[in-house]
Amino acid sequence: MTQQPPLRFDPSFETVPADEDEIQRGLTEAMLSIQRKTHADTGYAHRAVHAKAHGYLKARFEVLPGLPPALAQGLFAAPASYEAILRFSTTPGDILDDRVSTPRGAALKVLGVPGPRLRGSEGETTQNYVLGNSPAFQIGTAEGFLRQLRPLAATTGRAEPLKRAVSAVTRTAEAALEMVGGKSATLTTLAGQAKTHLLGDSFFSQAALLHGAYFGKVALSPVSSDLVALSERPLDLAGRPDGIREAVRDFFRTCPAVWELRVQLATDIEAMPVEDAAAMWSEDESPYRPVARITAAPQDTWSDAMRAAVEDRLAFNPWTGLAAHRPLGSIMRARRPAYAAAREYRSRGNRVEIAEPTAFPVA
Numbered sequence: 001m002t003q004q005p006p007l008r009f010d011p012s013f014e015t016v017p018a019d020e021d022e023i024q025r026g027l028t029e030a031m032l033s034i035q036r037k038t039h040a041d042t043g044y045a046h047r048a049v050h051a052k053a054h055g056y057l058k059a060r061f062e063v064l065p066g067l068p069p070a071l072a073q074g075l076f077a078a079p080a081s082y083e084a085i086l087r088f089s090t091t092p093g094d095i096l097d098d099r100v101s102t103p104r105g106a107a108l109k110v111l112g113v114p115g116p117r118l119r120g121s122e123g124e125t126t127q128n129y130v131l132g133n134s135p136a137f138q139i140g141t142a143e144g145f146l147r148q149l150r151p152l153a154a155t156t157g158r159a160e161p162l163k164r165a166v167s168a169v170t171r172t173a174e175a176a177l178e179m180v181g182g183k184s185a186t187l188t189t190l191a192g193q194a195k196t197h198l199l200g201d202s203f204f205s206q207a208a209l210l211h212g213a214y215f216g217k218v219a220l221s222p223v224s225s226d227l228v229a230l231s232e233r234p235l236d237l238a239g240r241p242d243g244i245r246e247a248v249r250d251f252f253r254t255c256p257a258v259w260e261l262r263v264q265l266a267t268d269i270e271a272m273p274v275e276d277a278a279a280m281w282s283e284d285e286s287p288y289r290p291v292a293r294i295t296a297a298p299q300d301t302w303s304d305a306m307r308a309a310v311e312d313r314l315a316f317n318p319w320t321g322l323a324a325h326r327p328l329g330s331i332m333r334a335r336r337p338a339y340a341a342a343r344e345y346r347s348r349g350n351r352v353e354i355a356e357p358t359a360f361p362v363a
Helices: 020-042 142-155 160-179 185-192 243-254 304-313 330-350
Strands: 052-063 080-090 104-110 127-132 209-211 214-222 257-265 289-296
Touching: 020 142, 020 330, 052 104, 052 243, 052 304, 080 243, 080 289, 127 214, 142 330
Parallel strands: none
Antiparallel strands: 052 080, 052 289, 080 104, 104 127, 209 214, 214 257, 257 289
């Protein structure tokens, strides 16, 4: 198949509905309601989403040399090496037993990045990526996401045995679908995530971002043999409410890890729309191509000091970064006020200052 050249971004590719402000207010309030419930239950102001962390990594982020012009944009314009922070998580806003199998996330913060900034992050020097372990959202717009988030917010803090039962049913349905060659993003999102090792997963921006003059999606994919070997490896979580965290910690006691950050540049606005984050962009039409390598040496991925430093004092937000990598589409636009409000709630609730770091927060 002949691949089309990457498509330059045109502002007309984004369309803002007349009621977007109202939708964003609804999403922000739904996220805050999750935080209020978990705060009341636990006495701690957790993140509104991705509340349960499974490990933190100090890593090295290296922009690859010799990138073609369309990939050598923004952060990736020239070879460079940066310190980086990785945080692994699961997506709900409440802290659940790992037997409740929900989608996973990875947040990447690259430190000391020069260049023109996104509005609201002037004066900072980090580039943030917030990633999930499926290539697209199951709901494509902020309006649809709000419809889904409201009932999820209403069940935050509800009985965990019920959530485990729902999880088991949806995992079984997901496995049956995969046996016949399919995969349901909706089932996976609704607690159908298989009980596999988190470090074998790839993680995706799911929605589009600018890539300098172009636009695309981003993926964090394991490439070192020890990581690749964990793909789809079953993880026994019986009697282990924090089994994912324990598995991540056990791996990094002795093993290093290498990932690639990859970019899928859009080639066709009809097939690869900005405003529909549920659209699956064909990798036959435009494959993910490596732009950077992330390496992590063996290290301890969990301690009280790291938990306090990252959970109390750091935020991960795709709107904190370079103007060359501005998030695109209604879901990404809705994240801007929602994440800002969630950060402010955490700061006030926990009586701490949340700020962008210039170095890994724990020596």
